[in-house]
Amino acid sequence: MSSEPTPAGMNYLNFPKGIKSWLCTLDHKRIGIMYLLFICISFALGGLFALALRLEHLNPGPLLFTAKQYNQLFTLHGAIMVFLFIVPSIPASLGNFILPLMLGAKDVAFPRLNLASLYIYVIGACFCVYSMIAGAADTGWTFYTPYSSTTDTSVISMTLGAFILGFSSIFTGINFLVTIHKLRAPGMKWFRMPLFVWALYATSIIQILATPVLGITLLLLILERSIGVGIFNPALGGDPVLFQHFFWFYSHPAVYIMILPAMGVISELVTTFSKKDIFGYKSIAFSSISIAIISFLVWGHHLFVSGQSDFADMLFSLLTFLVGIPSGIKVFNWIATMYKGSISFETPFLYFLSFLALFCIGGFTGIMLGSLSLDVYFHDTYFVVAHFHYVMMGGVVMAFLGGLHYWWPKMFGKMYSEFWGKIACAFIFVGFNMVFFTQFILGAKGMPRRYFNYLDQYQPLHAFSTYGSWVLGVGFLIMGFYLIDSLVNGKKASDNPWGGTTLEWTTQSPPIAENFLETPHVTQGPYERGKVAH
Amino acid sequence: MNTTSIINESLMGKGSFWFPAARTSLAPHTDQLYYWILWASIASFIGLFMVVVYFLWKYKYSPTNKVASKQIIDNIPLEIAWTVIPSLICLVIFYAGYIGFLHISLPPSNATEIHVVARKWMWQFDYPSGIKSIGELVVPVNEPIKLIMTSEDVVHSLYIPNFRIKRDVIPNRYSRVWFNANAIGNYQIFCAEFCGDGHSAMLGSVRVVSKEDYQKWQKEQNSGADLPLDVLGEKVYNSKGCNTCHSIDGSPKTGPTWKGLWGSNHKMSDGKMVVADENYIKESILDPKAKVVAGFQPVMPTFAGLLSEREINGIIEYLKKLK
Numbered sequence: 053m054s055s056e057p058t059p060a061g062m063n064y065l066n067f068p069k070g071i072k073s074w075l076c077t078l079d080h081k082r083i084g085i086m087y088l089l090f091i092c093i094s095f096a097l098g099g100l101f102a103l104a105l106r107l108e109h110l111n112p113g114p115l116l117f118t119a120k121q122y123n124q125l126f127t128l129h130g131a132i133m134v135f136l137f138i139v140p141s142i143p144a145s146l147g148n149f150i151l152p153l154m155l156g157a158k159d160v161a162f163p164r165l166n167l168a169s170l171y172i173y174v175i176g177a178c179f180c181v182y183s184m185i186a187g188a189a190d191t192g193w194t195f196y197t198p199y200s201s202t203t204d205t206s207v208i209s210m211t212l213g214a215f216i217l218g219f220s221s222i223f224t225g226i227n228f229l230v231t232i233h234k235l236r237a238p239g240m241k242w243f244r245m246p247l248f249v250w251a252l253y254a255t256s257i258i259q260i261l262a263t264p265v266l267g268i269t270l271l272l273l274i275l276e277r278s279i280g281v282g283i284f285n286p287a288l289g290g291d292p293v294l295f296q297h298f299f300w301f302y303s304h305p306a307v308y309i310m311i312l313p314a315m316g317v318i319s320e321l322v323t324t325f326s327k328k329d330i331f332g333y334k335s336i337a338f339s340s341i342s343i344a345i346i347s348f349l350v351w352g353h354h355l356f357v358s359g360q361s362d363f364a365d366m367l368f369s370l371l372t373f374l375v376g377i378p379s380g381i382k383v384f385n386w387i388a389t390m391y392k393g394s395i396s397f398e399t400p401f402l403y404f405l406s407f408l409a410l411f412c413i414g415g416f417t418g419i420m421l422g423s424l425s426l427d428v429y430f431h432d433t434y435f436v437v438a439h440f441h442y443v444m445m446g447g448v449v450m451a452f453l454g455g456l457h458y459w460w461p462k463m464f465g466k467m468y469s470e471f472w473g474k475i476a477c478a479f480i481f482v483g484f485n486m487v488f489f490t491q492f493i494l495g496a497k498g499m500p501r502r503y504f505n506y507l508d509q510y511q512p513l514h515a516f517s518t519y520g521s522w523v524l525g526v527g528f529l530i531m532g533f534y535l536i537d538s539l540v541n542g543k544k545a546s547d548n549p550w551g552g553t554t555l556e557w558t559t560q561s562p563p564i565a566e567n568f569l570e571t572p573h574v575t576q577g578p579y580e581r582g583k584v585a586h
Numbered sequence: 587m588n589t590t591s592i593i594n595e596s597l598m599g600k601g602s603f604w605f606p607a608a609r610t611s612l613a614p615h616t617d618q619l620y621y622w623i624l625w626a627s628i629a630s631f632i633g634l635f636m637v638v639v640y641f642l643w644k645y646k647y648s649p650t651n652k653v654a655s656k657q658i659i660d661n662i663p664l665e666i667a668w669t670v671i672p673s674l675i676c677l678v679i680f681y682a683g684y685i686g687f688l689h690i691s692l693p694p695s696n697a698t699e700i701h702v703v704a705r706k707w708m709w710q711f712d713y714p715s716g717i718k719s720i721g722e723l724v725v726p727v728n729e730p731i732k733l734i735m736t737s738e739d740v741v742h743s744l745y746i747p748n749f750r751i752k753r754d755v756i757p758n759r760y761s762r763v764w765f766n767a768n769a770i771g772n773y774q775i776f777c778a779e780f781c782g783d784g785h786s787a788m789l790g791s792v793r794v795v796s797k798e799d800y801q802k803w804q805k806e807q808n809s810g811a812d813l814p815l816d817v818l819g820e821k822v823y824n825s826k827g828c829n830t831c832h833s834i835d836g837s838p839k840t841g842p843t844w845k846g847l848w849g850s851n852h853k854m855s856d857g858k859m860v861v862a863d864e865n866y867i868k869e870s871i872l873d874p875k876a877k878v879v880a881g882f883q884p885v886m887p888t889f890a891g892l893l894s895e896r897e898i899n900g901i902i903e904y905l906k907k908l909k
């Protein structure tokens with residue numbers, strides 16, 4: 053960390069200068085920005101793959117790809133979106149940047165570990181890219197055995213990539229956990245922490261506890277493939293369903309690694325743009341923690357038709373309903389927060405509203421999938437594809453975009469075009485629903501997922517979904533343009549353009565190297581108004 | 587026996603807005619639960635968003651509403667209500683789903699057992715009487731059928747949308763599923779668990795027939811030694827799954843049509859031209875990946891060991907007729 057004080061008029065972006073000062077930086081803000089860059093690149097790549105997949109489905113029969121290429125593409129789309137984009141998206145980019153600011157701290161607890169996590173992320177990403185070039189894996193991002201133990205594509209480099217990325221995720225988790233425990237500003241008691249911090253706290257717990265299981269599982273798979281140790285492959289005396297258990301033991305909690313930080317962002321957005329203290333602070337905070345705990349007990353709902361015992365099926369179904377309740381509570385609290393507020397409709401708030409609608413649909417269809425007899429029918433169809441895109445994209449990505457627009461002025465000191473922001477949000481919302489609502493119907497009609505080809509009768513629905521992907525693509529294109537444009541031509545942002553009450557808004561935009569000129573002293577809850585003029 | 591390739595009942599055309607037509611006695615229960623949750627969800631969604639829209643309109647920022655008019659941060663009775671009521675509703679849904687699931691997963695003891703072997707990329711149905719049918723499961727109407735399934739390679743999943751059933755088919759273990767079809771007709775079978783290049787071509791159909799037709803079919807299957815070769819070929823076409831991927835009317839399916847195939851000079855994916863003669867046909871059946879027809883995916887499974895020499899000759903003779 054630079055020990056020299058920041059000269060007047062300088063901020064973390066332009067002081068110190070030079071590529072090396074970025075590559076070796078220990079500043080959480082710079083690391084957050086670099087993460088943001090990589091995450092956006094990953095998202096763009098995963099998105100391009102998605103567009104290609106949808107294009108292939110414009111008509112039944114081969115259009116652009118062979119069956120194998122198609123399988124490789126959806127594997128890459130899934131693996132990139134999950135491991136390189138969604139899991140690190142909010143925590144590693146926005147979280148890294150905002151968490152210490154929100155706590156009134158100078159940095160995270162272990163700045164070097166933070167930088168290491170970024171480099172590990174990049175190394176892991178290199179493995180994934182290598183796998184892409186060297187005969188990309190065609191297993192789906194779930195790597196189910198024994199298909200993954202036997203296919204001739206480069207499964208090892210892809211799983212090794214995911215394995216390495218896991219460490220990056222664990223490092224971030226540890227760092228945040230210690231930071232939250234140790235570096236809160238004087239006076240910031242636990243219940244004076246912003247809800248985004250609570251969400252990151254819950255996320256970190258899952259990252260630390262669940263990620264190692266994925267690591268071990270993938271390592272076992274690599275051992276099986278490379279030296280023939282029989283663990284999952286029945287031909288070698290292994291058990292393929294064991295892999296599914298191991299895999300989902302991580303990957304279900306991972307869903308909450310993705311959605312919890314998103315819920316944290318949403319809590320921030322709704323209080324700021326309604327100019328209201330949050331409704332039910334404690335119940336939102338505790339629901340995050342309870343989600344983190346229960347999320348470890350529901351992995352079996354991915355295996356309702358895989359032949360676990362009926363008793364296990366029953367238990368997992370029950371627990372699945374249980375884990376839905378805290379999410380429901382949060383939704384009610386967010387809506388109640390708007391009551392008697394003063395609501396302004398800037399772009400981040402539009403993403404809040406998009407989140408609310410799409411996440412509810414994701415939740416309701418989650419209830420359908422959680423009930424056993426319906427899951428037997430919907431499992432592995434487009435209904436599931438639509439459901440998790442509503443939660444992952446409609447939920448997490450909308451919150452990520454909301455957070456990105458919300459903290460953009462803080463990160464870069466520039467305002468983006470509000471007009472184009474709203475237009476892009478509209479495109480994304482409409483396009484998203486065109487793509488994925490259609491897929492609920494496709495799934496209910498029986499269309500299985502991961503199909504290169506499909507029955508002619510499904511063509512109109514598939515085509516409509518593809519048209520939607522173009523609308524969605526245009527939305528993101530517009531966003532890319534106006535965000536980059538804002539860096540050059542944007543109006544200068546004030547320190548607190550939205551009237552936020554949390555500590556990051558009390559320092560400059562963009563902040564100086566060690567965040568605050570003087571350590572803030574906290575005397576009230578995070579969202580208490582009255583003392584904030586706006 | 588039907589002579590054209592099977593046309594399964596449409597999944598889009600028949601049935602409701604959401605579902606394909608329900609063709610077992612239990613399927614309507616699954617649908618019922620779905621509609622129940624669907625309407626409850628729609629009602630809750632509309633309810634919630636009426637509140638949201640009202641708030642957005644009532645409390646929007648305006649010169650007269652510059653700051654929040656009141657800071658309310660909790661309301662215990664309200665919070666208890668919105669925790670307890672959804673929990674109770676969820677419990678009811680859970681219970682309904684569980685009961686439906688028990689019905690689906692517990693076969694009656696008098697069910698007829700048929701073995702299913704899945705391999706990349708075909709479904710093979712082994713009847714107790716010794717009949718081996720590929721791609722087509724023929725069952726009598728209104729009788730419980732229990733499938734005992736295993737896979738020879740990777741995980742597959744047997745999925746019959748009209749029956750609302752699905753079960754993974756796993757190597758080295760047996761899984762089971764049962765149904766009681768209540769309407770005569772042909773219904774789609776999908777493979778639902780990703781299994782490689784031919785995953786989306788791993789189709790099949792269930793032919794539900796009357797009890798008399800079922801008896802007749804069994805008799806026909808058991809005989810065959812005395813059939814003329816081209817008739818035998820047609821039978822193989824229909825009963826060994828060739829018809830799921832090949833048409834005889836000129837329309838392309840997953841594989842090339844058989845109409846006009848015999849004797850034609852056509853292009854392979856490596857650019858070579860090949861004449862469809864006896865040797866080529868036999869090779870195509872026993873080692874399909876040896877020469878792959880241009881424009882098609884290499885997803886045809888090998889039939890080595892599944893067809894007798896006489897049956898292959900039958901196919902050849904049948905092809906000669908499909909000029």
Ligand SMILES: [Cu+2]
Nearest residue numbers: 742777781788
């Ligand atoms: Cu399969």
